[in-house]
Amino acid sequence: QLQLQESGPGLVKPSETLSLTCTVSGGSISSGSYYWGWIRQPPGKGLEWIGSLYYSGSTYYNPSLKSRVTISVDTSKNQFSLRLSSVTAADTAIYSCARHDYATGWFDPWGQGTLVTVSS
Amino acid sequence: DIQMTQSPSSLSASVGGRVTITCRASQSVSSYLNWYQQKPGKAPKLLIYAASSLQTGVPSRFSGSGSGTDFTLTINSLQLEDFAIYYCQQSYSTPPTFGAGTKVEIK
Numbered sequence: 144q145l146q147l148q149e150s151g152p153g154l155v156k157p158s159e160t161l162s163l164t165c166t167v168s169g170g171s172i173s174s175g176s177y178y179w180g181w182i183r184q185p186p187g188k189g190l191e192w193i194g195s196l197y198y199s200g201s202t203y204y205n206p207s208l209k210s211r212v213t214i215s216v217d218t219s220k221n222q223f224s225l226r227l228s229s230v231t232a233a234d235t236a237i238y239s240c241a242r243h244d245y246a247t248g249w250f251d252p253w254g255q256g257t258l259v260t261v262s263s
Numbered sequence: 264d265i266q267m268t269q270s271p272s273s274l275s276a277s278v279g280g281r282v283t284i285t286c287r288a289s290q291s292v293s294s295y296l297n298w299y300q301q302k303p304g305k306a307p308k309l310l311i312y313a314a315s316s317l318q319t320g321v322p323s324r325f326s327g328s329g330s331g332t333d334f335t336l337t338i339n340s341l342q343l344e345d346f347a348i349y350y351c352q353q354s355y356s357t358p359p360t361f362g363a364g365t366k367v368e369i370k
Binding site: 189190191192203205206207239241244247248249250251252253254255256 | 264295297299305306307308309312313318350352353354355357358359360361362363364
């Protein structure tokens with residue numbers, strides 16, 4: 144059964160870079176049939192797609208965040224990572240990783256999500 | 264970006280009842296519409312993809328319909344475990360966008 148788990152600091156200072164890793168188990172990130180994505184949900188607000196990556200390293204990002212986002216992959220560890228630079232309080236959110244079917248566009252399964260708070 | 268509007272934002276229903284949730288897109292998304300269920304403290308779970316296809320393992324009491332701009336998620340014979348928040352998501356264009364959610368509560 145495919146499972147995803149996010150990890151990384153729960154507290155980041157304003158203007159610094161948020162870094163999270165998603166570890167995939169029960170399947171290979173290099174299977175070739177899927178993209179792998181990041182989605183966030185600020186407290187009390189809706190879901191926002193951040194970006195997705197193919198195991199080859201090809202990426203596509205939400206234009207609203209593109210200038211600050213980098214998603215990368217480490218196939219040897221079956222992991223992919225998110226970096227979001229120059230964070231502000233508006234970036235406080237639950238960050239989740241998920242498998243992303245490129246053909247139909249659904250996300251499944253998702254990781255449990257991790258709360259990242261931006262505060263000094 | 265395509266805006267997704269869900270209605271109602273919340274509803275109360277009884278066990279055994281029927282629930283209908285509507286999702287409207289700001290422009291046509293063809294059939295690129297997916298539905299998710301999220302329970303408190305849990306990750307969202309895919310229920311329906313491509314507007315009407317049931318994800319493997321999802322009970323048949325869940326169904327989806329619609330195309331273009333108007334979509335519906337229906338839950339027949341509501342069970343206790345169905346009380347949750349439901350989200351729609353369009354995957355027709357980048358960026359994929361989500362509705363604000365519909366909370367289904369026990370009456």
